[in-house]
Amino acid sequence: MELLLLLALLDGLAYAAQLFMVAVGLTLVFGVLKILNVAHGSLFAIGAYSASTLAALAGTPWLSLLALALAALAVGAIAGPSIERGLLARIYDKEQVLQLLLTFALFMILEDVQKLVWGVQPVFEDAPVRALGPVVVGGIVYTAYQLILLPGLAVVCLLFLVWFLRRTVTGRMILAVAHDREAAEAIGIDSRRIYLLAFTIGAGLAALGGALAAPTTSLVPGVGVQTIVLSFAVVATAGLGQIEGAAATALLVGLGRSFAVYFAPELEVVVPYLLMVIVLVLRPSGLFGGRELRRI
Amino acid sequence: MPLRLAFAVGFLALALLAALQPWLRFVLTLALATGLAVLGIMMLLRAGQVSFGHALYVAVGAYTIAFARPQLDDVLLLLAAAVLAAVVAGILVGLFVSRYRDIFFGMLNLAFSMVVYSLLEKLYWLTRGTDGIRVARPRLFGVALEGARYEWALFALALVCVAIAAALVARYLRAPAGEALSALKTRETRLEFAGVSARRVLFQAYVVSAGLAGLGGGITALATLHVTPLLVYWTHSGELVFVAILGGTANVLGPFLGAVVFELVRVHAAAAFPDAWQMILGLVLLGIVLLAARGLVGLLEELGRWWGRRV
Numbered sequence: 001m002e003l004l005l006l007l008a009l010l011d012g013l014a015y016a017a018q019l020f021m022v023a024v025g026l027t028l029v030f031g032v033l034k035i036l037n038v039a040h041g042s043l044f045a046i047g048a049y050s051a052s053t054l055a056a057l058a059g060t061p062w063l064s065l066l067a068l069a070l071a072a073l074a075v076g077a078i079a080g081p082s083i084e085r086g087l088l089a090r091i092y093d094k095e096q097v098l099q100l101l102l103t104f105a106l107f108m109i110l111e112d113v114q115k116l117v118w119g120v121q122p123v124f125e126d127a128p129v130r131a132l133g134p135v136v137v138g139g140i141v142y143t144a145y146q147l148i149l150l151p152g153l154a155v156v157c158l159l160f161l162v163w164f165l166r167r168t169v170t171g172r173m174i175l176a177v178a179h180d181r182e183a184a185e186a187i188g189i190d191s192r193r194i195y196l197l198a199f200t201i202g203a204g205l206a207a208l209g210g211a212l213a214a215p216t217t218s219l220v221p222g223v224g225v226q227t228i229v230l231s232f233a234v235v236a237t238a239g240l241g242q243i244e245g246a247a248a249t250a251l252l253v254g255l256g257r258s259f260a261v262y263f264a265p266e267l268e269v270v271v272p273y274l275l276m277v278i279v280l281v282l283r284p285s286g287l288f289g290g291r292e293l294r295r296i
Numbered sequence: 297m298p299l300r301l302a303f304a305v306g307f308l309a310l311a312l313l314a315a316l317q318p319w320l321r322f323v324l325t326l327a328l329a330t331g332l333a334v335l336g337i338m339m340l341l342r343a344g345q346v347s348f349g350h351a352l353y354v355a356v357g358a359y360t361i362a363f364a365r366p367q368l369d370d371v372l373l374l375l376a377a378a379v380l381a382a383v384v385a386g387i388l389v390g391l392f393v394s395r396y397r398d399i400f401f402g403m404l405n406l407a408f409s410m411v412v413y414s415l416l417e418k419l420y421w422l423t424r425g426t427d428g429i430r431v432a433r434p435r436l437f438g439v440a441l442e443g444a445r446y447e448w449a450l451f452a453l454a455l456v457c458v459a460i461a462a463a464l465v466a467r468y469l470r471a472p473a474g475e476a477l478s479a480l481k482t483r484e485t486r487l488e489f490a491g492v493s494a495r496r497v498l499f500q501a502y503v504v505s506a507g508l509a510g511l512g513g514g515i516t517a518l519a520t521l522h523v524t525p526l527l528v529y530w531t532h533s534g535e536l537v538f539v540a541i542l543g544g545t546a547n548v549l550g551p552f553l554g555a556v557v558f559e560l561v562r563v564h565a566a567a568a569f570p571d572a573w574q575m576i577l578g579l580v581l582l583g584i585v586l587l588a589a590r591g592l593v594g595l596l597e598e599l600g601r602w603w604g605r606r607v
Contacts, residue, residue: 030399036399036403038348038403087582087586090586091585091586095344096344096398096399097341097344097345097346097398098585100346100398100399100402101346101537101541101581101585102582102585102586104348104534104537104581105577105578105579105581105582105585106578106582107578108531108534108574108575108577108578108581109574109575109578109579109582111574111575112571112572112573112574112575112578113575115571116571116572116575120571225410225530226410229403229406229407229410229530232403232406232407233407236400236403236404240399266418266419269411269414269415269418270411270414270415273407273408273411276407277392280392280404281392284395284396
């Protein structure tokens with residue numbers, strides 16, 4: 001029993017770390033651009049597939065770890081700017097329903113791009129996990145990759161984002177635009193550049209989340225939709241645009257899910273949404289979200 | 297051209313097509329069923345809301361028929377059960393989602409539908425997972441119909457359902473409750489200043505749209521005689537939204553026009569590009585959204601105006 005509890009705890013931790021990486025990108029993009037990128041899940045999937053391909057090419061296990069980072073960087077740097085400049089920039093002043101439809105259309109396209117490039121057969125490459133070997137915690141053998149690297153990177157990522165947004169000039173400019181675009185432009189901030197930067201960081205985080213998740217599961221079509229739905233649940237439970245909130249909620253959802261896996265397997269898929277519905281019924285703007293002012 | 301005339305011409309054209317090409321009967325029945333579900337989505341779009349999970353109610357209708365079939369042996373009773381189940385599901389989910397707008401509305405619907413998809417897939421003892429459930433062909437008014445006659449009967453029934461649903465929804469859209477939907481899109485706060493509960497307006501439309509999707513799902517199940525979890529997968533919800541945008545939201549003709557065009561194109565295109573079908577849909581959707589076009593109905597109106605100028 002105790003062993004089972006510990007195992008659920010470790011699983012939950014590893015899972016929460018993965019979840020946070022992709023959810024924080026979604027919430028950042030929403031916070032700044034006020035657009036929910038439905039294609040965020042596809043960027044996660046494309047990051048994951050590219051990472052698998054590169055890791056398989058890398059040859060040695062240690063190089064394959066580097067390959068993950070490279071894949072995420074490449075996907076973020078290519079997809080981010082081209083999507084923001086090519087599509088999103090055209091619809092910032094349109095109604096929200098059109099913005100949603102646009103990213104949804106992009107999602108439909110990218111889901112098939114994935115199938116065309118990587119096929120529909122499961123892809124599995126765990127060289128990066130093997131590179132780090134196992135660790136033993138309380139009598140349980142676990143992979144160091146999932147127990148140390150993933151949560152470690154998630155914490156680094158969180159700290160970096162908080163530092164970057166609150167302590168650097170560029171970060172503060174992003175916050176200013178997120179807070180009030182017009183006022184930010186009035187004091188000379190180029191909001192077009194900020195949008196581009198924020199979206200690219202968000203896309204990169206999605207791809208990084210995918211790249212880091214890739215070695216632990218086999219990739220199949222549909223991973224994109226699972227990701228966007230789940231990370232939306234995390235982000236909505238936390239409150240849209242909340243970064244620390246997303247971390248806390250990812251932990252909550254990750255642990256909730258892994259405990260369900262061990263103690264109530266039928267509920268596994270339902271737990272995150274159950275949490276979300278309960279939270280939203282009690283607090284419509286999420287656990288950490290403030291009340292939004294209504295405009296007349 | 298008045299809407300009634302357009303529908304009459306459309307029905308005649310469909311009946312003619314179905315008579316000339318027997319295999320089209322099945323396709324057109326499915327198209328009409330899709331159109332019913334899209335009609336519901338179109339109501340929500342008029343309120344400025346888009347649901348990425350409406351296939352949920354299509355599946356509720358279809359699975360209700362699969363589950364009820366052993367006990368019920370009548371097409372009309374089964375359809376009634378399908379609509380009822382979808383309305384009940386719509387009330388349950390609607391009470392929750394009608395509090396939300398825009399992003400939350402769309403994504404919460406997607407989340408609910410994907411949860412139901414996972415459940416349909418996982419609860420094998422109840423739903424037989426991805427294999428789905430076969431539906432034995434039911435009787436109509438106590439008469440057991442075979443092959444082509446069953447197809448004709450179902451096609452005719454679908455036409456009747458479409459005629460009734462389109463007439464009722466057209467009335468609804470002209471009534472205060474329907475006009476309030478467009479007001480909800482333009483400025484919700486003003487609607488509330490006028491003493492109308494925006495939440496109730498959206499809730500009503502949501503339940504009606506769930507019922508319509510359930511009816512569409514019921515007809516689909518009766519036509520294919522087989523239900524699978526794919527009915528509620530996000531791609532299906534995406535197709536419904538796609539057809540709604542393709543058809544246009546100007547009037548009740550749009551959804552059916554969109555659905556017929558969509559199904560006819562799909563019969564050929566989906567077979568030719570099975571792995572790129574979503575991509576093609578996405579590209580067309582992107583085009584419509586970026587050009588801010590008003591769908592096929594808008595195109596028809598433009599055509600009508602052009603014709604009017606010439607004559």
